[in-house]
Amino acid sequence: GVDGPFGRCEDWRAENPFFFHAPARPRPYLALKLAVSLDGRIAPAGGRRVWLTGPESRREVHRLRAGFDAIMVGRGTWVADDPRLTARGPVTPRVPPVPVLLDRWGRAGPELRVLGAEADARGVLVTVGERAAELRRRIGDRADIAAVPTTPHGFDLAALLAELHGRGLTRVLCEGGGRVAASLLAARLVDRIYLFIAPVLVGSDGVPAFPLGATDGGPEAAAAHAAPHRNPVRAGGSPSPARGWQTRIDPVRFGDDTHIVLDRST
Structure with missing residues (x-):
């Protein structure tokens, strides 16, 4: 970065990623948040819901949510967790984030909390064209429905993000x-990774954070910076790249958890 009277440009980029992204790309700035165990799992076998991270990390997640326009989850997450996808805590967003549910097969029902009275904002259900009418009949007017094209591997992710940007x-x-995380990383559509690492071991039969395998350096970069007491920034403050990712913000401890922020460098 360039040193100046107001600090390094890289520091400004780390603190204001939305500002630097908006003029450059006709798609949303996309951040990925994952809570993982030391052995790279997001849940025990069977996908049953447990809290891997502590309350301090969960409070930080709500603070992060308040800075986004939308919170997006795949079908496995909303089926297993039935999340509210709201920003709750000391930071109140000016506009509540919009919950976005990926629902390729059109199976969402009106019982979901994001479609009920607890919702802070009207949600968007993303499905494919042939499922849209059936989904509308099932949920009524509880949410907007967006139909996007697919590829042999699932949603056309570029088209999905273009749809959200258009909204x-x-x-x-x-x-x-x-x-969803692995697919977005493979498509090089993720701009930032928020990784919360809990000091627990789930076991090899747990649900892996990236079930499609390591993609685009994201998982490797995260693992390379996962040691709780390691500072991934070189002497002098310059970022340490790891296969297309770099840290512009030092790791932070929230309770027993380690929080790492990785930004795409290429």
């Missing part, structure tokens, strides 16, 4: 699950 959602936080 004015320019800052999107994806909270998993693992398949």
Whole structure:
């Protein structure tokens, strides 16, 4: 970065990623948030819901959510967790983030909490064209429905993000699950990774954070910086790249957990 009277440009980029992204790309700024165990799992075998991270990390997640226009999750996450996808805590967003549910097969029902009275904002259900009418009949007017094209591997992710961008959602936080995360990383659509690492071991039969395998250096970069007492910034403050990712913000401890922020460098 360039040194100046107001600090390094890289520091400004780390603190204001949305500002630097918006003029450059006609798609939302996309951040990925994952809570993982030391052995890279997001849940025990069977996908049953447990808290891997502590309350301090969960409070930080709500603070992060308040800075985004939308919170997006894949089907596995909303089926297993039935999340509210709201920003709760000391930071109140000016506009509540929009919950975005990926629902390729059109199976969401009106019982989901994001479609009920607890919702802070009207959600968006993303499905394919042939499922849209059936989904509308099932949920009524509880949410907007967006139909996007698919590829042999699932949603056309570029088209999905273009759809969200067209709805004015320019800052999107994806909270998993693992398949969605791996697909977005493989497509090089993730701009930042928020990784919360819990000091627990789930076991090899647990649900992996990236079930499609290591993609685009994201998992490796995260693992390279996962040691709780390691500072991944070189002497002098310059970022340490790891296969296309770099840290511009030092790791932070929230309770017993380690929080690492990785930004795409290429």
